[in-house]
Amino acid sequence: MNREEVIEICEKNWNPTAATMYRISHRTMEHSAHGQSVTDNEGNSFLDFACSYGVFIVGHTQSYIQQAVQKQLDSIAIKPYGSCDENTIKLMAKLATMLPGDLNRSYFCNSGAEAIELAMRAALAANPKRQKMVIISNSYHGKTLGSLNILGQTGHKEPFTPLMNNVEHVPFGDIVAMKKAIGDGVAAVFIEPVLGGPYLEIPPAGYIKQIECLCRETGSLLIADEIQTAFGRSGKMFAIEYDNVVPDMIILSKGLTGGHAAIAVTVMSAELERKLIEEQGLDPQVLTSGSGGNPFNNTAALSAIEFIEQQDLPARAEHLGTRLLTGMRRISAIYPQFILDVPGIGLMTGLKCVSPAVETAITIEMGKQNIHLGHSMNEKENHPVLRFYPPLTVTEQEIDHCLSALEVTLQRLEKRPLFIFKIMNQLIKRQYKMPKSLLYKLTGVKKVS
Ligand SMILES: Cc1ncc(COP(=O)(O)O)c(C=O)c1O
Incomplete structure (x- = not known):
């Protein structure tokens, strides 16, 4: 089955809102996962820093x-x-x-x-x-x-x-x-x-x-x-x-x-x-x-x-969590227009974003660099925390790779005029209430049958 066929079944037999969300997020379908990475059905691999909000602590398919x-x-x-x-x-x-x-x-x-x-x-x-x-x-x-x-x-x-x-x-x-x-x-x-x-x-x-x-x-x-x-x-x-x-x-x-x-x-x-x-x-x-x-x-x-x-994963989480949190704080401090705070303990870390639009924009840009993050999916929260929850088996190199991607992401966001985020916020707040044809047009979803 291709992605759209799967989404259509989801729309008809399960949850139309989830189907819309799959379409507008442009996320590909996860096919397999090993260790810290997830591979989609098109063969692209992603570093999993979402971990289904903390589930995959020992890495996938251990x-x-x-x-x-x-x-x-x-x-x-x-x-x-x-x-x-x-x-x-x-x-x-x-x-x-x-x-x-x-x-x-x-x-x-x-x-x-x-x-x-x-x-x-x-x-x-x-x-x-x-x-x-x-x-x-x-x-x-x-x-x-x-x-x-x-x-x-x-x-x-x-x-x-x-x-x-x-x-x-x-x-x-x-x-x-x-x-x-x-x-x-x-x-x-x-x-x-x-x-x-x-x-x-x-x-x-x-x-x-x-x-x-x-x-x-x-x-x-x-x-x-x-x-x-x-x-x-x-x-x-x-x-x-x-x-x-x-x-x-x-x-x-x-x-x-x-x-x-x-x-x-x-x-x-x-x-x-x-x-x-x-x-x-x-x-x-x-x-x-x-x-x-x-x-x-x-x-x-x-x-x-x-x-x-x-593997003494708690000690590993403490040690690597410090590396991740320190890096996230160093990078975020340069961008107070986007990040309000960087809370964290162990490998439970996150970016408190100034708005849902910023959270979504960071998630999308990190996705383009093949890193999955834990989006709050909570458009009602004014300052959502975008979660960085990697498996506790994550390596130092993978953390550094994620930090470099975050740096690139925030640099890219800085180049956008701030009013774009204001428009995006309105869109996010109303996304499930507006006509689907308009939502799909605005988010670049190709024609749905
Ligand atoms: C802190 C906490 N309590 C309870 C639950 C509910 O667990 P479940 O979704 O398995 O019912 C969750 C799920 O994310 C959770 O994070």
């Missing part, structure tokens, strides 16, 4: 993981309900040794949002007198009906309101507001230790620890969503290590298999599980997922963790 998964597939892929396999048991034991404190009860799911919901259910059941949740403004925790309740990015939930009303939003980094919101105690506080999405905010030192202390003082549960940050992305195995925090539950997903299988897990403390079972009479079966934690996924996770440890 042979160490693929061989382990193949061996597992040769014996059993999905276990019969109620049974258990050796690699699942090993994975549970492994997570228990890696995580701090008594975080050692693993509940497996298939997606991040599902694992978030599991944590919400556990939090509500742990203390039925407390139903209030505290969340961070602009945080992202998934889009199922349950997880929408605690989503700080309000745009995603508007069409589905009314949802739970006992949820308070607190700005990231504002400990005074957090203290006020927690008051005498709430069911749970949900936090991404590094605020991701199109924002990328690094917490001030000690901030997560202060929240932990407030939770301990008030008997509120602390739930860390480390779906984006864990397994080295932030420069530590887990981002909670920066503040030596031990939450009551931690949620892991993306990096857990490095994109080799779809999996998520909520790991709760032994003490919380004890309370649920002994004090609340909860049967833990009500929390589980039938297909969560199958041998195929769990083997991928176990071997990905082995690979991450063997």
Whole structure:
């Protein structure tokens, strides 16, 4: 099938907005990927600094993981309900040794949002007198009906309101507001230790620890969503290590298999599980997922963790992240008309752009130089952060190559009159509302049948 045929099917059978986006972005179709690069169906290779917002931490199609998964597939892929396999048991034991404190009860799911919901259910059941949740403004925790309740990015939930009303939003980094919101105690506080999405905010030192202390003082549960940050992305195995925090539950997903299988897990403390079972009479079966934690996924996770440890990817992310961030800051400082800030920790780095038009223009110019970046796809955000999230296996040469391309990109943008960006901003804000024929004409899409 050629690209347009694929897009037509997408338009008819799935999502017309996505089809329009594929057309106007002029992105070719991804065909294969190895290590740090992705190859399209026309044979062009791209350095992947998007990584599906942090998923492919061990590089694409990592042979160490693929061989382990193949061996597992040769014996059993999905276990019969109620049974258990050796690699699942090993994975549970492994997570228990890696995580701090008594975080050692693993509940497996298939997606991040599902694992978030599991944590919400556990939090509500742990203390039925407390139903209030505290969340961070602009945080992202998934889009199922349950997880929408605690989503700080309000745009995603508007069409589905009314949802739970006992949820308070607190700005990231504002400990005074957090203290006020927690008051005498709430069911749970949900936090991404590094605020991701199109924002990328690094917490001030000690901030997560202060929240932990407030939770301990008030008997509120602390739930860390480390779906984006864990397994080295932030420069530590887990981002909670920066503040030596031990939450009551931690949620892991993306990096857990490095994109080799779809999996998520909520790991709760032994003490919380004890309370649920002994004090609340909860049967833990009500929390589980039938297909969560199958041998195929769990083997991928176990071997990905082995690979991450063997290669010491967290230390690599810390070291190479400094190189990338320093370079991005040096280059961006010359162009304050385009870049407001360059946040980063480990290999979670980004450019806070002055406008969506600048974010899009940089993405396109970097694409022309065969580098994929993590575009926020959030035309409502005035200053989106364009993410640079390479696999943690990225080399120094690849980072330097990306930095050179960024230099060229910003030089090219500087040559354009600024009013072009103003027009582009209007276009981006209205792109899905204007007649498609006009949008296609403006973005140079050839005639669509
Ligand atoms: C921090 C965070 N939480 C939750 C989710 C939801 O995960 P999923 O898309 O697998 O449901 C994501 C996904 O990007 C995420 O980044």
